[in-house]
Amino acid sequence: MTVEERLADIRQRISKAEQDAGRAAGAVTLVAVSKTFDADAIRPVIAMGQRIFGENRVQEAQGKWPDLRAETPDLELHLIGPLQSNKASDAVALFDVIETVDREKIARALAAEAERQARRLRFYVQVNIGLEPQKAGISPSDTRDFVAFCRQDLKLDVEGLMCIPPADENPGPYFALLAKLAAASGVERLSMGMSGDFDTAIAFGATSVRVGSAIFGAR
Ligand SMILES: *Cc1c(COP(=O)(O)O)cnc(C)c1O
Numbered sequence: 001m002t003v004e005e006r007l008a009d010i011r012q013r014i015s016k017a018e019q020d021a022g023r024a025a026g027a028v029t030l031v032a033v034s035k036t037f038d039a040d041a042i043r044p045v046i047a048m049g050q051r052i053f054g055e056n057r058v059q060e061a062q063g064k065w066p067d068l069r070a071e072t073p074d075l076e077l078h079l080i081g082p083l084q085s086n087k088a089s090d091a092v093a094l095f096d097v098i099e100t101v102d103r104e105k106i107a108r109a110l111a112a113e114a115e116r117q118a119r120r121l122r123f124y125v126q127v128n129i130g131l132e133p134q135k136a137g138i139s140p141s142d143t144r145d146f147v148a149f150c151r152q153d154l155k156l157d158v159e160g161l162m163c164i165p166p167a168d169e170n171p172g173p174y175f176a177l178l179a180k181l182a183a184a185s186g187v188e189r190l191s192m193g194m195s196g197d198f199d200t201a202i203a204f205g206a207t208s209v210r211v212g213s214a215i216f217g218a219r
Helices: 003-020 039-047 058-071 085-094 104-116 140-153 172-185 198-203
Strands: 029-033 052-055 076-079 097-101 122-127 158-163 189-191 208-211
Touching: 003 029, 003 039, 003 198, 039 058, 052 058, 058 076, 058 085, 085 104, 097 104, 097 158, 104 140, 122 140, 122 172, 140 158, 140 172, 158 172, 172 189, 172 198, 189 208, 198 208
Parallel strands: 029 052, 029 208, 052 076, 076 097, 097 122, 122 158, 158 189
Antiparallel strands: none
């Protein structure tokens, strides 16, 4: 299949999952994850009308998105990978949405940079939903307080929660837990679901899915 066929297929599967879950058409936003793919691989996806993209490395994103943005001004870029404090300035300058606010130190650095650059970004708090030692994220039990801290003390526009469930396990219960934490924290949006499990995530209330290899091919 071509990248165009794969994208069309993903769009159809998202529509079907919305319908099956009794959710409104268009309730779920597709974030096309273009990490490791260069600008020439991304252009056909932009040409098909996709406007929202995810990248996991600041430096890699800096190498391709300024040109793509100059060609297509209404793109929206999400950072979906871990962020070091010394990259906060570059991240705030380049991205529109940062989905990986996973500790107090980075939240403070992002708030300071957003103010310094007079940039209005949107943020997600990343939750370590399976309490895995190798994964980043706020623990489920700390999520509500951390969201309140980011909003009230740092004035960050936290619009949702993001998670990556443990690999090789049924993701459903983890998606359900993230939805519960979002309701308890007073946030509306849920970034959950990737190529292998986005249909399930939509059934559990995902408002955006982050799909990479199913669109762009294997990395
Ligand atoms: C790479 C990545 C994705 C996309 O993964 P695929 O399995 O290729 O769809 C989604 N979310 C995060 C955080 C990622 O790093």
